[in-house]
Amino acid sequence: MKIEPADVSKVALLARLDLSAEEMQAMAAHLSGIVGYVQQLQEIDTSGVEPMAHAIELRNVMAKDVVAASLSRDAALSNAPRHDGEYYLVPAVLGE
Amino acid sequence: MTPPPTSTPPPVGAVRPYTVIVGLEVHVQLATHTKLFCRCPVKFGAPPNTQTCPVCIGLPGALPVLNETAYYLSVVTALALNCEIPAYTKWDRKNYYYPDLPKGYQISQFDLPMSCNGWLDLSDAQGRCSNRRIRIIRAHLEEDAGKSMHDEIAGRADTRIDLNRTGTPLLEIVSQPDLRSSAEAKAYLTELKLLLTYLGVSDCNMQEGSLRVDANVNLHIPVGSGTPEEIIETPIVEIKNMNSFRAVERALDFEVDRQYREWQATGKQKGEMPKQTRGWDDIHEVTKPQRSKEESSDYRYFPDPDLVPVTTTTDQLEAIRSTLKELPAALRLRLITDYGVTPYDADVIVNQGRTLADYFLAVADQCGDGKQACNWVTQEVLRSMKEGNLTIESFPIPSLELGRLIQSVQAGKLPRSRAKEVFGVMLEQILDLDTTLSRLGIQAVDSGALTDLGRELLAANPKVVADVQAGKEQAIGALVGQAKKSNPNVDPGVMRQILLDLIRQSAG
Structure with missing residues (x-):
């Protein structure tokens, strides 16, 4: 399966990636390789095989509804590119 | 295509030449102490960004674990809504970028929700709507996003983000488009909220965002005279931003009218334009188009590898059903x-x-x-x-x-x-x-004392007796008054009956 630059452009938009034309070309080639490799699986007849939602057999892993410590605000905000000590700051989101 | 009619919309109260089709999506915050996939508290009103952890703010390597109580409350609600609970349910990632969604995806349920195919009966003896069974497509668990605050103050161009709400457990209850008026939509919401509060699964506080409603609405307009009648469907509009049941009612009324006018003006039908999202403006009482998220509405759902599926046996379901309030x-x-x-x-x-x-x-x-x-x-x-x-x-x-x-x-x-x-x-x-x-000096007056008092009064007032016997029963009122004067504990109704009985006995 060949991935076209137009497909890369769409995925890049969804992932909020700003790619140059050269990068688009390179990505299209890389992605085509990856998808092509995985595509080999299509040679297998899977009719009658249940879709698998999870690779491991575990079920029903749950925790009690008991409060545990949260991060301190300083710690939570410390990795943010911008904050005001209380909130994360991001470029204005308009139009809502 | 049939050209749109040019007549003006009918006056309010007139029979409208279309059927209103409404489906509601209700998000209910479940009454847990902690979040859906981590143990941060969900207390409302906490200082911003003090109730978060690596799981809910999406730090690399953090692993979510399902909240047992949230799952239990969702099953309780789904059973009360007559839903089927499949034996197997799983978790999916809904991918989109927004500053209040730190992981870049919301954990939700896509193709195997924890419940489906239920219903809620509306029976309104107070006469606000007719008896209806509203079908429920599905109810599924998902996590909430954070809160964005858009500062209006000049010079502050930043949007501030509080992630306390991120990961709060929500049950999304999706109705079939079975509602036929804004009044029915309100009746459905009222009954649903009542059911949720009777179950104790949510506090349903709309001010605090514990219950949020989005509405999908369009019109079915009969045209022509063929049999069966040809129906034109107007494009479906999703309305958001409704902060009270009253707002839902008014937003639907506005939108119904707007769609009919738009159809008259443009003739546009469902499928001829993308699904539109409009926000309700409570101050101006209008719905306004929201910025199209068309480009980003490709959510690329896929199973969340960090969470394992949940299975439920019939015995477990019956055990929960038997504890339903x-x-x-x-x-x-x-x-x-x-x-x-x-x-x-x-x-x-x-x-x-x-x-x-x-x-x-x-x-x-x-x-x-x-x-x-x-x-x-x-x-x-x-x-x-x-x-x-x-x-x-x-x-x-x-x-x-x-x-x-x-x-x-x-x-x-x-x-x-x-x-x-x-x-x-x-x-x-x-x-x-x-x-x-x-x-108050109220003492029981026994009937013997009342009868004695009655005899005295009748003996002292032969004219009243004669009047009553002549058919003027209301004459007895004077004696009831006298009885009450002599003993304030006398019950006038009882006294009146005793007096009339005594007169009848003496006559007989």
């Missing part, structure tokens, strides 16, 4: 069949909430007369609550005391004519029944 519809029926309450009054009592319903039940059980208990609760108690701005929790007269008051009237210990006065004193002065009766 009584639902509003069942309680209404019980009030009607076991307590002799009218459907209308059952609706009034049950819709006030479980606490008032329990108050009524205690009053009725104490006095043994459901109808009388109903009269007192739906009239005196509700009126006093409204006038005094009281809740039933803080109502000064305990249910047992009101039950005893009604009993005293039935037993003739308290004249019916003075019962409301006694109620008023108990309410104002926060007194029990016995203290109130003795303060």
Whole structure:
């Protein structure tokens, strides 16, 4: 399966990636390789095989509804590119 | 295509030439202590960004674990909504970028939700809508996003993000487009909220965002005269930003009218334009188009590898079903069949909430007369609550005391004519029944004493006796007045009957 630059452009938009034309070309080639490799699986007849939602057999892993410590605000905000000590700051989101 | 008619929309109140099609998506915050996939608290109103951890703010390597209580509450709700609970359910990632969604995806349920195919019956004895069964497509669990604050102050171009709400457990309940008017939509929401509060699965506080409603609406417009009639469907619009049931009602009314006008102007049908999202503006009372998220609405759902599926056995479901609390519809029926309450009054009592319903039940059980208990609760108690701005929790007269008051009237210990006065004193002065009766000097007058008093009065007033015997029964009123003067505890109704009986006996 060949991935076209137009497909890369769409995925890049969804992932909020700003790619140059050269990068688009390179990505299209890389992605085509990856998808092509995985595509080999299509040679297998899977009719009658249940879709698998999870690779491991575990079920029903749950925790009690008991409060545990949260991060301190300083710690939570410390990795943010911008904050005001209380909130994360991001470029204005308009139009809502 | 049929050209759109050019007539103006019919006046309000006229029969409208279309059918309104509404489906609702309700997000309910479940009453847990912690988030859906981590153990951060979900307390409302905490200082910003103090209730987060590596899981809910999406730090690399953090692993989510399902909240047992959230899952249990979702099953309880789904069962109460008559949903099927599949034996197997799983978690999916819904991918989109937004600053209040730190992971870049929301954990939700896509193709295998925890419940589906339910219904909610609307039966409104108060006459606001007709009896309807509204089908429910599905109810599924998902996590909430954070909150964005857009500062209007000039010079502050930043949007501030508080991630406390991120990961809060929500149950999304999706109805079929079975609702046919804004009034039905409101009735559905009212009944759903009542059911959720009776179950105790959510506090349903709309101000705090515990219950959020989005509506999908369009119109079916019959055109032409063929059989079967040709129906034109207008494009579906999703309405957001409705912060009260009243807002939902008004937004739908506005949108219905807007769609009809737009169809008249453009003739655009469903499928001829992408699904539109409009926001309700509560101040200007209009819906406005929201920025199209068309480009980013490719959510690329896929199973979340960090979370394992959940399986439920029939035995587990039956065990949960057996612990379900009584639902509003069942309680209404019980009030009607076991307590002799009218459907209308059952609706009034049950819709006030479980606490008032329990108050009524205690009053009725104490006095043994459901109808009388109903009269007192739906009239005196509700009126006093409204006038005094009281809740039933803080109502000064305990249910047992009101039950005893009604009993005293039935037993003739308290004249019916003075019962409301006694109620008023108990309410104002926060007194029990016995203290109130003795303060007011109300004592039971036994029927022997009343009969003696009646004989005396009749002997002293032969003209009244003669008038009554001549058919002027109202003449007896003068004697009732005299009786009341001589003993204020005399019940006028009872006295009147005794006097009339005595006259009849003497005549016979």
